[in-house]
Amino acid sequence: MNVMSILSADWLRESIYIICVMLFIFGLKMLSNPRTARKGNLLSASAMIFAIIITIFEKNIQGYQIIMVANIVALTTGYFMAKKVPMTAMPEMVAIFNGFGGIASALVAVSEYYERTGKLDDLQLSSVTIAEQVVQTTGSIPGFHGNIIVFITLFLSILIGMVTFSGSFIAFGKLAEWISGKPVKYFMQHYLNLLMFVATLVIAVLMFLEPANANYFWYIAGIAFVLGITLTIPIGGADMPVVISLLNSYSGIAVAMTGFVLSNNLLIIAGSLVGASGIILTQIMCKAMNRSLVNVIFGGLGGDVAAGDGEAGHVGNFKSMGAEEAGMILDMAETVIIIPGYGMAVSQAQHAVKELAKLLEKRGVDVKFAIHPVAGRMPGHMNVLLAEAGIDYDKLYDMEINRQFSNTDISIVIGANDVVNPAAKTNPSSPIYGMPVLNVEESRQVLVLKRSMKPGFAGIENDLFYKENTTMVFGDAKKTIEAITRSLEEMGAK
Amino acid sequence: MDIVQIMMVLYVFILAVFVGFELIAKVPPTLHTPLMSGSNAISGITILGAIIVAGKYSNWSHWTGILGFFAVLFAALNVYGGYLVTDRMLQMFKTKKEKNKEN
Numbered sequence: 001m002n003v004m005s006i007l008s009a010d011w012l013r014e015s016i017y018i019i020c021v022m023l024f025i026f027g028l029k030m031l032s033n034p035r036t037a038r039k040g041n042l043l044s045a046s047a048m049i050f051a052i053i054i055t056i057f058e059k060n061i062q063g064y065q066i067i068m069v070a071n072i073v074a075l076t077t078g079y080f081m082a083k084k085v086p087m088t089a090m091p092e093m094v095a096i097f098n099g100f101g102g103i104a105s106a107l108v109a110v111s112e113y114y115e116r117t118g119k120l121d122d123l124q125l126s127s128v129t130i131a132e133q134v135v136q137t138t139g140s141i142p143g144f145h146g147n148i149i150v151f152i153t154l155f156l157s158i159l160i161g162m163v164t165f166s167g168s169f170i171a172f173g174k175l176a177e178w179i180s181g182k183p184v185k186y187f188m189q190h191y192l193n194l195l196m197f198v199a200t201l202v203i204a205v206l207m208f209l210e211p212a213n214a215n216y217f218w219y220i221a222g223i224a225f226v227l228g229i230t231l232t233i234p235i236g237g238a239d240m241p242v243v244i245s246l247l248n249s250y251s252g253i254a255v256a257m258t259g260f261v262l263s264n265n266l267l268i269i270a271g272s273l274v275g276a277s278g279i280i281l282t283q284i285m286c287k288a289m290n291r292s293l294v295n296v297i298f299g300g301l302g303g304d305v306a307a308g309d310g311e312a313g314h315v316g317n318f319k320s321m322g323a324e325e326a327g328m329i330l331d332m333a334e335t336v337i338i339i340p341g342y343g344m345a346v347s348q349a350q351h352a353v354k355e356l357a358k359l360l361e362k363r364g365v366d367v368k369f370a371i372h373p374v375a376g377r378m379p380g381h382m383n384v385l386l387a388e389a390g391i392d393y394d395k396l397y398d399m400e401i402n403r404q405f406s407n408t409d410i411s412i413v414i415g416a417n418d419v420v421n422p423a424a425k426t427n428p429s430s431p432i433y434g435m436p437v438l439n440v441e442e443s444r445q446v447l448v449l450k451r452s453m454k455p456g457f458a459g460i461e462n463d464l465f466y467k468e469n470t471t472m473v474f475g476d477a478k479k480t481i482e483a484i485t486r487s488l489e490e491m492g493a494k
Numbered sequence: 495m496d497i498v499q500i501m502m503v504l505y506v507f508i509l510a511v512f513v514g515f516e517l518i519a520k521v522p523p524t525l526h527t528p529l530m531s532g533s534n535a536i537s538g539i540t541i542l543g544a545i546i547v548a549g550k551y552s553n554w555s556h557w558t559g560i561l562g563f564f565a566v567l568f569a570a571l572n573v574y575g576g577y578l579v580t581d582r583m584l585q586m587f588k589t590k591k592e593k594n595k596e597n
Contacts, residue, residue: 063552276514
């Protein structure tokens with residue numbers, strides 16, 4: 001036995017796959033604690049590298065050139081993307097990578113389809129003619145090598161892979177504001193989506209009866225691509241955390257389906273882990289908004305809903321002040337809670353926020369951060385930005401901080417809107433009624449940093465702005481915070 | 495695949511889903527973004543299938559070669575980019591104590 005024959009042995013590859021499964025599981029487990037998370041990620045990455053290396057020695061592999069070129073291109077591109085992307089653009093980044101994962105699964109499915117229908121015999125194969133094998137060992141489905149499970153999962157991996165692909169790129173476009181973040185709605189939208197989904201099922205049955213007809217396969221791929229777009233486009237910008245989580249879950253499920261097709265346990269397990277994690281995050285996000293998944297996907301909150309809600313009755317009656325005065329108010333505070341939202345990300349204000357927090361702490365003020373689970377455009381978006389600015393993660397609180405607002409001198413709302421809207425508790429006609437919100441209005445004074453009085457992404461009026469203890473500070477969040485810090489500095493020590 | 499094999503892969507699938515639920519349910523909100531991008535990188539495991547596609551017909555002049563190339567390219571971007579960006583994020587999560595230790 002030479003080295004090559006050992007490296008290409010099935011038992012060795014399968015054994016290494018088992019080790020990889022364990023490393024993935026340990027890696028994910030370590031991701032649940034900030035102290036071990038980085039090591040966990042490295043563990044998971046090393047599992048991936050082991051799996052890739054041992055797969056390259058698979059005996060069906062005839063040449064390495066294509067694999068190597070693709071890997072080198074991906075490594076250099078991926079490296080620069082990962083290093084250069086600003087932390088504020090992390091949701092876009094995750095959406096793109098998610099889309100890549102989806103299309104990769106779909107492309108593997110395309111190849112599997114052609115192989116399993118024996119349509120590859122026009123290829124010049126160097127030694128092993130897989131096409132011949134296919135024809136010889138045709139499975140239980142006439143004209144298709146493989147059983148019903150393989151057939152169904154092949155269909156699902158092309159369907160889910162394509163939906164993930166186009167859906168992720170629409171989500172990317174919305175996040176990057178290349179396309180409108182507003183829900184796009186048109187006549188009979190949901191029925192058309194349902195119709196398309198049913199159509200893929202019907203075509204799958206036709207394909208089952210006549211597997212060799214590649215047209216059917218491409219119809220499914222095409223409809224799935226359109227479906228990814230039409231399913232994502234009606235979802236509003238503020239609902240993005242749910243969509244990103246859901247697409248993440250889809251990409252995992254697509255991988256698991258590909259694993260069934262290839263009968264590769266590592267793909268099945270890794271895909272299921274990702275699928276499960278995406279579903280859990282989706283659930284957490286939905287719960288944080290007190291909405292069902294169905295409502296998020298089909299509801300299209302914002303836009304027209306807000307238009308109908310305009311008669312809420314409060315135009316005017318709000319106070320505003322400049323940054324200097326805001327600094328003076330902060331001069332007297334002893335406890336401060338900062339509530340960041342998407343507006344902080346937009347104006348890249350996280351470093352300015354950190355400077356303000358540092359100055360306040362130097363003056364003996366107790367500073368905490370309250371982060372709503374759906375603040376920003378993806379789960380944990382605000383936490384990452386504040387971590388980037390160097391704020392300790394033990395100062396970041398989620399909904400548990402709600403009891404502390406009543407003992408707080410000043411709450412500073414930075415570019416957050418719906419997550420601090422008391423209408424969610426008091427106004428049953430509000431579209432966000434019932435959503436758990438941060439009780440900022442209970443603090444003695446509230447400073448709201450905002451560009452203008454215009455309602456936020458979700459397009460809902462915010463009762464908080466009209467409360468007696470609320471003061472608006474208009475302007476770009478970063479500039480305003482810098483100005484507040486300056487005015488506070490000029491006042492000298494307490 | 496006979497029925498026993500089919501049942502085996504279904505068992506694997508179902509158990510893996512349960513393990514996934516158990517693992518992720520305990521992740522604190524602070525780590526949700528790295529969790530998402532890290533698990534996203536794991537979904538790049540589809541690269542194993544892509545490598546076999548690209549390697550089997552290692553032939554640039556035929557469409558399957560091109561297909562394999564793009565399958566590996568996209569999956570590998572998902573893998574490398576995903577892990578690197580997750581690492582970059584996780585590097586930033588520190589408490590004051592940990593920062594002091596480093597200095």
